Amino acid sequence: EPTLKERLAQIIPAKIEEVKQLKAEHGDKIIGTCTVSQAYGGMRSVKSLITETSLLDPEEGIRFRGFTIPECQDKLPKAKGGQEPLPEGILWLLLTGEIPSEAQVQQLSKDLVKRAGLPDFVVSMIKNFPKEMHPMSQLSAAVLALQTNSKFAAAYQEGVKKTQYWESTLEDTLDIVAKLPEIAALIYRTVYKDGKVPAVDANLDWAANFNRMLGFNSHEFDELMRLYLTIHTDHEGGNVSAHATHLVGSALSDPYYSYAAGMCGLAGPLHGLANQEVLSWTLDLQQKIGNKEITNDQLADLVWEGLNAGRVVPGFGHAVLRKTDPRYTCQREFALKHLPNDPLFKLVSQIYDVVPPVLTKQGKTKNPWPNVDAHSGVLLQYYGLKEHNYYTVLFGVSRAIGVLSSLVWDRILTLPIERPKSITTESLVKEFKAS
Ligand code: FCX
Secondary structure (H helix, E strand, O other): OOOHHHHHHHHHHHHHHHHHHHHHHHOOOOOOOOOHHHHHOOOOOOOOOOOOOEEEEOOOEEEEOOEOHHHHHHHOOEOOOOOOEOHHHHHHHHHHOOOOOHHHHHHHHHHHHHHOOOOHHHHHHHHHOOOOOOHHHHHHHHHHHHHHHOHHHHHHHOOOOHHHHHHHHHHHHHHHHHHHHHHHHHHHHHHHOOOOOOOOOOOOOHHHHHHHHHOOOOHHHHHHHHHHHHHOOOOOOOOHHHHHHHHHHHOOOOHHHHHHHHHHHHOOOOOOOHHHHHHHHHHHHHHHHOOOOOOHHHHHHHHHHHHHOOOOOOOEOOOOOOOOOHHHHHHHHHHHHHOOOOHHHHHHHHHHHHHHHHHHHHOOOOOOOEOOHHHHHHHHHHOOOOOHHHHHHHHHHHHHHHHHHHHHHHHHOOOOOOOOOOOOHHHHHHHHHHO
């Protein structure tokens, strides 16, 4: 069977031809417009980016290359005895648009094992970071330090042809994905534990290896990690981490620079950091409630307290989605199956009943439903990964698969440097006065 790179090379010519045809026949058609409010409003709904890997429907949620999350859970290869998809499979799917065979996924797992391993200076750099440095800062800084390994940067210096940029971008992508578990685990073990991380195990898949490196040994937690690392990969192109990666990559900054930029964006509380915020917020609620049961009305009062103090309810709302995030739903289903009686899960379920009507009554948010971040923390807590400051790093490890697959496609399609037109308020005032 062809390897990932061979399969991509087979697929690419027809895709390039398709885009060429599309541009020739429909190049002057309008796909989106931008109003004054949208320009001031974060360009919400302005269609102006090409991202091949996934597409988000406001009602239905994400589809990875056309497949919903339940379809991915059904079709993507699993570990032996497992029921959740292997993240190696979604890497293959996002890159090629095809569901891989078990053999292809195994081959990819082995390839990632071969590429694992960090230069000593990166290890000592992470070990020497101050413990108070946020794990997301450590992640971005460590990836930037690894940039010295970039095969794209080296190939560019050697004058490689534009049509071949994708090959070294793919090499960097696979190297980064392979090395991230060790970077992330080293950050975790150094900040919170004994600083020791075992070597990669050639017989384990990528997610199980990551768990061993973090210090966890439960097969059920491996299953959660496989699901977690699959569903956080990609959420089309306009979200901050994907867009930042694409934007920086458009200057032909290599995948290390581009992904590190994406991680700086993921570290914001309105984006990936929300998963950390959700857990702190939920534990805070739990502490306020104590050991007693609480009615929905009482819980609603506590939610109102935060809202009235001007804070957002973390884990709820979304810039594009208008229904419960399917990434939330599949984590809820995992919890119903594996930890139905966990007290924190019960609280998260009660929050799911209470918050949407409260946010609807407040009348500000366009989407009162929970997003992915509202559920991940409770699962991690249950399996003993309790340090919430660290949670966004897990999101970041997964997101590498999506944003870097997308970057490979940017290079395949030889997309140019991104450079939208900006305007001043003064120029707008003048323009509308004149008309
Ligand atoms: N709690 C309270 N108020 C909320 C809210 C929430 N969860 N979500 C939105 N609002 C408010 C906004 O703050 C805004 O208020 P303003 O008019 O006073 O500025 C108003 O409702 C309209 O916002 P809306 O158009 O619905 O949402 P945006 O597209 O501007 O923002 C995010 C979307 C996700 C940033 C917003 O819903 C939010 O802050 N949610 C909480 C943080 C969060 O969970 N982020 C994670 C999102 C995601 F899944 C991820 O990237 O990981």
